[in-house]
Amino acid sequence: MLHVACYFALRYIAIIVIIFFVLYGFYLRSRLWKTENYWGEVRKDFFRRLFLLIKYALFQRRVLKRRYAGVMHTGIFIGIIWLIFAPLILAINIYVIKPESVILGIGNASAVFELLFDIFGIFLLAGIILALFRRHYMKPESIESKKGNFFILYFLLSLTVTGFLLEGLRIATAQPSSAGWSIFGFLISRALTGSWFTLESAITSYRLVLGVHVLLALSFIGMIPYTRLHHIFTSSINIFFSTLRPMGELTTPFDLKKLMESESFDVKVGTDRIDDFGWKQRLSLDACVNCGRCQDVCPAYAAGRPLSPEKVIQNLKNQMVAEYRARGKKKDSSNLFEGIIGEDEVWSCTTCGACLEACPVMIYQLDFIVDFRRMLVAESKLDGKKTEVIANFSEKSNPYGMPAIDRANWAKGLEVKTLKEDQNVEYLYWVGCASSYDTRNQNITKSMFKILNKAKVSFGILGIEEKCCGETLRRMGEDGRFQQLALENIETLEKYGVKKIIIHCPHGYNTFKNEYPKFGGKFEVIHHSEFILSLMKQGKIMTNKKLDEITVFHDPCYLARYNGIYEAPRQLLRSTAAKVRELPRNRELTFCCGGGGGNSWYEVPEKERISILRLKEVEQTKAELLAVACPYCVTMFEDAVRVRGLEGKLKVKDLSEIVAESLKQ
DSSP: OHHHHHHHHHHHHHHHHHHHHHHHHHHHHHHHHTOOSHHHHHHTTHHHHHHHIIIIIISOTTGGGSHHHHHHHHHHHHHHHHHHHHHHHHHHIIIIIOTTOBOTTSSBHHHHHHHHHHHHHHHHHHHHHHHHHIIIIIOOTTSOOOHHHHHHHHHHHHHHHHHHHHHHHHHHHHOOTTGGGSHHHHHHHHHHOBTTBOHHHHHHHHHHHHHHHHHHHHHHHHHGGGSGGGHHHHHHHHHHTSOOSOTTOOOOSOOHHHHHHHTOOOOOOSOSSGGGSOHHHHHHHHHOOOOOHHHHHOHHHHTTOSOOHHHHHHHHHHHHHHHHHHTTTTOOOOOTTTTTSOHHHHHHOOOOOHHHHHOTTOOOHHHHHHHHHHHHHHTTOOOHHHHHHHHHHHHHSSTTOOOGGGTTGGGTTSOOOBTTTOOOOSEEEEOOSHHHHOTTTHHHHHHHHHHHHHTTOOEEBOGGGOOOOOHHHHHHTOHHHHHHHHHHHHHHHHHTTOOEEEEOOHHHHHIIIIIGGGGTOOOEEEEHHHHHHHHHHTTSSOBOOOEEEEEEEOOOHHHHTTTOOOHHHHHHHHHHEEEEEOOSSOGGGOOOOSOTTTGGGSOOOOSSOHHHHHHHHHHHTTOSEEEESOHHHHHHHHHHHHHHTOTTTOEEEEHHHHHHHHBOO
């Protein structure tokens, strides 16, 4: 009996040691984040965060968007989670509740656990096999095949196989009445039964396999915080603490109004060192699993630009770990623009949000990019073109550098009321810079004017009092001037008592809806696709002809991905076009036109234009008409049509233009 007592004593000592190493490992990881006031974050919006945790961590909502990788990862994830917590539950059942108890309302507890162990073990085994096949044979470009990753997979495979073998040997030796509940264990025991395999040899084998399996299991648990397996917990923590602000709202580095009141402008804007990151950003760096999904959907990477959101996050993560390890050696935080992050990488981003939508652990990559841009702007590290664009905003309140007096030239000859002339209107129609100054996009405004007049909508415009909403400025990193424009616009709108705003530009729509409320501008904002559709449903406008062209709709990133408006544009098209087809990437999975994030105003090194990549998808549908709902998309795609030599074969039109042409007279 002495050797049995020693065995149990050693096992419990090993468990205590492993628990210590696990807790110490996670303590070390948490020091990477420099957590502060996280209990306040836990108490704040707890149930919203719990819902995110259940939806995206437990049920793997984003992971499952990719069928192969989703099934693979989910199998491994739920298998590991079960194998980590099930022994604890079983121990409580045996030593606290007693083995005769009934749980889950199904017979003896051990029988239920035998079945569950088999089910989750099969999930784990299937996931491991799929993962090994993917890394050995499929070899996706975005997946790095490091030796450590293979080691973990083969380690898990060994743990799973010994677990099934152990169960088979247990049934072969003990022959319990509940053996049938363990499907694979029972099959293995039947395979082992025979004259060549005696009871004595089965007991010896069981003890040997048990020792190996326990050693593997304890080693696996112990190495979780010290290998990439730590993401089982860090990713879940990051999901719980992920941003709750609207997807289309950027962070606000300072409050200009408060700075002006205090007359103190001594504030650091932007980021160029790891130490500048807050604890949530550091946590999100540590949570990155290097899965490559953000890179796979990034239009900048697809176009051959020097940006991979995956590599940006991984490089920052590696630098964070390196600097943490160097603490005590008196090493200061390095300037990230000196070999870690390239300026061309930062300016390659179109802020389309594809990486945000794709990330299974809800890392907000855009925050890092915009913070880098803010630092470059603050230090005046800009080329001539970017400097000129920002100067145009400062001098003329628009990116074109055009005088305000010309802003309403499009309305000459039209009976368009301004709010200065008559503020007793129900809606303000916000025209925006592109459709005020760009000759091609002015047709969108004229089409909207025709539709609104036909429906007898009570509306007006600001005319020369309208200034840019500042969206491009903010995404280029000039937050001070953006806030100034926002405050000036809000003051103008409040002066006229504006409550409802119709906007056809998704970038302006997103700014008014998601960013202006932070500065006191709370309005009912309606995108023109939804407003026109509502006019149709009310019978205020009708169409009397359907287009014969094969038509496809391109979802603008800021309309679909950021604000979830998918169906209104499609319903409009179905009412005006006879042959409507879908692009392969649509709705929240749409592909960028390349014009966002200020990219319309400067050049970035690339192998192929983003707009042309998207246009090739349009060509595959045999479309004759490309319907869009954004002036940036009109500009980018019409330019791409010229480059591809498709004039006369493919037309690009805004939804308002299509509806205006189809109106019943």
